[in-house]
Amino acid sequence: MADVKQTKIDLNNLKAGGFIKERGKDLFTVRLRVPGGRMSVPRLKKIAEVADKFGGEFVHLSVRQSIELININFKDFDAVVEELGEATQKVASCGARVRVPVACGGCEYNPNGLVDTQKSALEVDEKLFGTPTGHHKFKVAFAGCPFDCPKSATNDIGFQGAVYPTLDKDACISCGLCAKSCVPGALVMGEDSKPVFSNDPCIWCGDCVKVCPTGAWSEAKRGYTVRIGGKWGRNPLVGTLFATFLPEDRVAEFIATVLEWYKEKAEGYGRVRLGDTIIREGAKALLDHLRGRFPEYTVAATIAPQVIATQVGISR
Amino acid sequence: MQVIDLRGVSCPTNFVKAKLALEELDNGTVARILLDDGEPVKNVPRSLKADGHRLIGLKQVEEGHYVLELEKIDE
Structure with missing residues (x-):
């Protein structure tokens, strides 16, 4: 036998x-x-x-x-x-689920980091890891600052640390370090030898706050810039702006709110990612859904995720 | 006035050289640090601030480089 x-x-x-x-x-x-x-x-x-x-x-x-x-x-x-x-190490996920969040080193030891991305990644992993979406994979990334090493906008939801600077003119010693440090050109020295701030070019990197020798520049607010609907793969999309200065302690709730919308709106369309669902439904539909719960952080208007051409250079 | 000339030295060597030069100075000494335009002038001042020194001012001189004035502060 x-x-x-x-x-x-x-x-x-x-x-x-x-x-x-x-x-x-x-x-x-x-x-x-x-x-x-x-x-x-x-x-x-x-x-x-x-x-x-x-x-x-x-x-x-x-x-x-x-x-x-x-x-x-x-x-x-x-x-x-x-x-x-035995070492409390767990196995990850694949398939149509919320994946393990990725994050840069964050702010504990990296001098560029503006927010605690590690804490956010752990929290989201604990609360949302493995949640079935019903449709397709769902990726989340946390970047500690606008340099964005994790390429947050190529994720279904990408978070990017941000601070909004404010100036105390009396504490300013007119050294010019902030204007010199401001890569996007949002700061120039004015005629009174004090920096002049323009909101539009500012990417909220906080370099002015970090370099200011006297603390004349400080943070008015801090949180995450949130881009939604990105992905890579065969048909890449870059996620677009849906929220600004979202507080760190509301990240998990924010993702859950987006998931809720995705689950419902992608129903009946097969294996479809969030970004393609936003393109079909229109960015305003998701924006309105988010505004219900996050009125102070949702942006006034946005556009749907944008297609990225990957076959650039091939003539057909 | 103590002058630390870091022109032609790239990051992060310029910052480490500045640290070594500042180690030699007494607490409270004011030093001038010469830095190239570009990455050095963006990075070195804020790294020295994070090390606890007091930044006093920054000026671009005619030759094109920057002069950072700071007070050495021992932690």
């Missing part, structure tokens, strides 16, 4: 995805959940141990800040999940 061994796997582990089939028979990539790309050193050590025991000769760092274990045999799924769990 043949010794038939039935493979047992806890299918609950697979619910949120994160186990991705590879080319080889029986082999899978296991994508780990690393919100904001921050990884504690003890956890990193444990992952290395698990990779060494169950995986191939290397791990892969995904483009969205996750560590992916390569060449995991599906028969080892339970053991991998259990051993990672």
